[in-house]
Amino acid sequence: MADNRKTFVVLMGAPGAGKGTQAKILQEVLGLPQVATGDLFRENLKNETELGKLAKTYMDKGQLVPDEVTVAMVRDRLSRPDCVSGAILDGFPRTPAQSIALNKLLEEFNGHINIVPFINVNQEVLITRLQKRSEIEGRADDNAETILTRMKVYREQTAPLLNYFQERELLVEIDGDRSVEVVSAELQDVIRQAS
Numbered sequence: 744m745a746d747n748r749k750t751f752v753v754l755m756g757a758p759g760a761g762k763g764t765q766a767k768i769l770q771e772v773l774g775l776p777q778v779a780t781g782d783l784f785r786e787n788l789k790n791e792t793e794l795g796k797l798a799k800t801y802m803d804k805g806q807l808v809p810d811e812v813t814v815a816m817v818r819d820r821l822s823r824p825d826c827v828s829g830a831i832l833d834g835f836p837r838t839p840a841q842s843i844a845l846n847k848l849l850e851e852f853n854g855h856i857n858i859v860p861f862i863n864v865n866q867e868v869l870i871t872r873l874q875k876r877s878e879i880e881g882r883a884d885d886n887a888e889t890i891l892t893r894m895k896v897y898r899e900q901t902a903p904l905l906n907y908f909q910e911r912e913l914l915v916e917i918d919g920d921r922s923v924e925v926v927s928a929e930l931q932d933v934i935r936q937a938s
């Protein structure tokens with residue numbers, strides 16, 4: 744039976760794992776837009792919208808923006824015409840409540856999760872990468888204290904989702920401590936196999 748539902752790839756991984764870099768490559772290869780909640784919040788911040796002002800108070804501390812606000816933003820983004828065939832979700836869902844909300848959104852938009860690649864990188868490497876990013880990009884949420892908070896938030900609120908996706912046989916782990924090209928090639932392989 745033909746499956747005409749929209750395709751969603753959910754990229755999982757801790758801050759600094761390379762989700763954004765990989766999602767940008769994948770969006771070219773797969774022809775699906777990257778929907779990165781962190782980027783959407785930063786855009787709002789830059790444009791000084793009300794949402795941006797609210798998000799900033801959480802982002803600066805390395806905490807998560809409340810679920811309700813985040814889900815509403817994602818819903819709005821997924822309603823745009825470029826998501827007609829689906830999207831690559833980068834940084835969403837990040838909490839169990841967001842995961843439940845995503846299931847509702849998938850029903851609403853007639854979509855399904857094709858695969859959940861988990862880019863696995865150990866903590867020391869992640870911290871080094873985030874420190875470098877802080878020097879190069881000057882991101883306020885990449886300073887030493889915030890990095891530790893972001894790691895803690897990831898461990899406590901986001902990592903439990905890995906089990907959930909594993910149980911649904913959607914999770915595929917990829918060793919992220921390799922070059923961008925090698926990780927990308929493997930990602931494309933596993934996504935192709937899942938399609």
Ligand code: AMP
Nearest residue numbers: 780781801802806807808813834835837
């Ligand atoms: P990122 O660029 O994905 O590392 O996200 C940067 C920051 O944006 C995070 O530390 C959070 O404050 C916020 N953020 C991004 N995605 C989410 C999300 N799904 N839920 C809540 N907050 C988020």
